[in-house]
Amino acid sequence: MPLDVRRLLTSETWIEAAYNPKVGHAAVCLWCEAWHQVPAGSLPDNNRVLARLAMCDARTWGRIRAAVLAGWVKCSDGLLYHPTVAEKALESWGHKIAQRKRTEAATAARSANRKSKPGKQEQNGHDRQRGDRAEQRHDQRDAPRNVHQETGTGIGQGTEIEERAPAGCSAEEGDHELSRLASQASMAMRRAGLMHANDADPRLKAALAAGVGVPELEAAAKEAHAKDLSFAWAVAAAVGRRRDAGPAAPIRGVDYHGRVGLADKFPSVLAEFDNREPIDATAIVISS
Structure with a gap:
C-alpha cells in the first residue's frame, strides 16, 4: 500500500x-x-x-x-x-x-x-513447417482424453476413477468458472463474519472442485464466526458435511488442458481432506 x-x-x-x-x-x-x-x-x-x-x-x-x-x-x-x-x-x-x-x-x-x-523464401518455408508441427503437438496435448487414476487404502481395497473432459468446454472456461465460484464463496464467507476468507486459497478451490456449494461454505463460516474459529476450519467442516451427506458432483464443464478433472489441480489439498475421517464439525480446529 x-x-x-x-x-x-x-x-x-x-x-x-x-x-x-x-x-x-x-x-x-x-x-x-x-x-x-x-x-x-x-x-x-x-x-x-x-x-x-x-x-x-x-x-x-x-x-x-x-x-x-x-x-x-x-x-x-x-x-x-x-x-x-x-x-x-x-x-x-x-x-x-x-x-x-x-x-x-x-x-x-x-x-x-x-x-x-523479411526473410528468404526457403527460410520462411522452414519456419512455417516448424510452426505447423508445434501447433500439432499443442493440439494433441490439449485434446480431451481419458485419465485413469488408481488409489488404495489397504490390501484388496481400491477405487478407479475415470475422468473425461466434457464436450464443448475449454480449460479457459473451467478456470473462469472456478474463479467465479471462489469469488462468490469468499464474499459469502466474509458476510458471515470471516473477514480473512480468500478466493485464491487452494483449500477453498479444492472444496468447490469437489462439489461443495457456496451456501454450505457460508453456513460453515457463520458457525466458525460464532465459535471464533478459523477460515480453514470452516472449509474443512463444509467438506466433511458434504461428504457425510453423500457423493458430491464436481463442477460441470471444468477440465484443465483436457487431461484431468478440476480436482486433480489440487492433489495435495484434496489429499488432506480424503485421508481424514468424517469431520466432527463441533470438535475439529484446523489452523489457517
Whole structure:
C-alpha cells in the first residue's frame, strides 16, 4: 500500500497518536487491512472484526475507536471508507490498467514485427513447417482424453476413477468458472463474519472442485464466526458435511488442458481432506 508520509504526519489521527501510541498502531493496522479487503480500501462496520484487525482487545478498542476511525465514512454498501485510502486505491487501479494496456501494446507490436520481418523464401518455408508441427503437438496435448487414476487404502481395497473432459468446454472456461465460484464463496464467507476468507486459497478451490456449494461454505463460516474459529476450519467442516451427506458432483464443464478433472489441480489439498475421517464439525480446529 502506498504511504503519503507528508499527509500522514500532518493528519489529526497521527497527532492524536503522539499522545496515545495505541491509536497510531491501530490506525496503521486498519489502513493495511483495508488495502486487502474487497473492495480495496474498505473496512467492515463491525466492532468485533475491527478490534481484531486493529490488533487490540475489545476494551482498548472501545477507548480508541473514535480516534482511530476519524475520517472513515460509512457508505451505502454498509462498509467504511476513508477518502485518502480510497484515493490511493483508485490510483493503484489506474496504474494497473495502464500497465496492462502497455503490455498488450508491446505484445501486439512484437507480433506485427515478426509477421513483417523479411526473410528468404526457403527460410520462411522452414519456419512455417516448424510452426505447423508445434501447433500439432499443442493440439494433441490439449485434446480431451481419458485419465485413469488408481488409489488404495489397504490390501484388496481400491477405487478407479475415470475422468473425461466434457464436450464443448475449454480449460479457459473451467478456470473462469472456478474463479467465479471462489469469488462468490469468499464474499459469502466474509458476510458471515470471516473477514480473512480468500478466493485464491487452494483449500477453498479444492472444496468447490469437489462439489461443495457456496451456501454450505457460508453456513460453515457463520458457525466458525460464532465459535471464533478459523477460515480453514470452516472449509474443512463444509467438506466433511458434504461428504457425510453423500457423493458430491464436481463442477460441470471444468477440465484443465483436457487431461484431468478440476480436482486433480489440487492433489495435495484434496489429499488432506480424503485421508481424514468424517469431520466432527463441533470438535475439529484446523489452523489457517
